[in-house]
Amino acid sequence: MYRIIKKVILNNDVTMMEIHAPFVSRRCEPGQFIILRVDENGERIPLTITDYNREKETVTIIFQKVGLTTKKLGLKSENDYIQDFAGPLGNPAPINIKNKRVLGIGGGVGIAPLYPQIKKLKEAGCITDVILGGKTGEHIILKNNFSEISDNIYFATDDGSLGEKGFVTDILKKTELSYDLVIAIGPLIMMKSVTDITKKYNIKTNVSLNPIMIDGTGMCGGCRVTVGGKTKFACVDGPDFDGFEVDFKECMERQTVYDEKHICFMGAK
Template identity: 60%
Template sequence: MYKIVEKENLNPTVTKMVVAAPAVAKKALAGQFIILRVHENGERIPLTIADYDRVKGTITIIFQIVGKTTMLLNELNEGDSILDFVGPLGKPSHVDGLKKVCVIGGGVGCAIAYPTAKALHENGADVTVITGFRNKDLVILEDEFKQVSNHAYLVSDDGSTGTKGLVTNVLQDLINQGETFDEVIAIGPLIMMKFVCELTKKYNIKTIVSMNPIMIDGTGMCGGCRLSVGGKTKFACVDGPDFDGHEVDFDEAMSRGATYREFEAREREEACNLLRKGVA
């Protein structure tokens, strides 16, 4: 059992938890993830390691409440425990040797972008961060990003916070101003990452994306997280989650991601009914 030592609501749909997991914290690196199970009859879900503290032996996870398992996870509070918490899994993000990097996060994907930006900053890189949200009520980690970057830009779809527009607008402006980057790292909705990659490809800027498809076992056995990268099949759990964005087939990934949407909606409704009855 893994005790929840802190819980914080970052916005109405996103929650941060700090979990006591010394063995995971001992080896965790930016870009890796864990797989958890809330209770004995629960499903396994992957969540990126948003932060870690080796001294305290804790792992920070940030999740959006979108389905049955995240709803059940969000019902837990400080002092409660999670049944299974396995990791670290996946390959860590490459941060060595990079001197000037642009890290782009969209929505809850900022929870994944943050540890990478932090690792780059601690490694001495000049870090530019661009974060995008639909509106001001959904903003997360704004202060944290400012602390691990040399330049931070915030945009929103409706202009209620930061600059009105898209993350690609800011990136294009920076390129037009003569800014150059060793690498762009984009993490967020698939459609956002696709358009970031289309932009950077025109300027031959290496771009890394973090892929988070459906995943079950996290060891490459089930094949549920398969992707097409450079015309070859890759598994996000063991080959990634970071990939060359210019080689990822985003259209296929978006199509596969929608396969179980109807089933997920039914499970969420069932979970809502159980929670209302107090039996979940």
């Protein structure tokens, strides 16, 4: 069992938790994820690591309450326990300090996994700009954390309540597009739209995929994605991939396998 050390409600949909998990905190790196089960009959869901503290042996996760598991997790309080918390899984994000100018683009809850990557790049001396997008200003999480590690920070919201009204790509188009690296993490459609633009300017773009998974160790093959025409497993080959190579259409298809089922399940509650 894994104790919830701290719980912070970031907005109506999104919660942050710091979990005591010594076997995860010992070696985890930005870009890696964990798999948790809230309780005994629970499903296994992957969540990207937002932050970690090796001394305190803790790992921070941020999740959006969208499905049954994340809703149940949201009901847990500080000092409650989570049944299972396994990791770190996946490969650390390919952080290359030769990339002098980096643009991070985070959409919705994807802002959370973007944070440790930008933080590490900033610590390595890179120039880091970020574009953060969400439904409203309130949906843009970690604003203060990002302002500490970003040279320039831009916001895009659906309702215009913070920054520009529109999508992160609207802001992206207005930047100089002279970055050495773009890291885009968010909904698949956002990552696809970002790469559609950056491809034209040939700016290397990494994306982080979060498909349906079970074990997270390569065993089940459920998280397979086509990257560069080859089948890859997001859990052992990723989760970060070259955005130009990812078959987003297939990813979006595969993400919907259980949609119907989940709607039925939640409707019955």
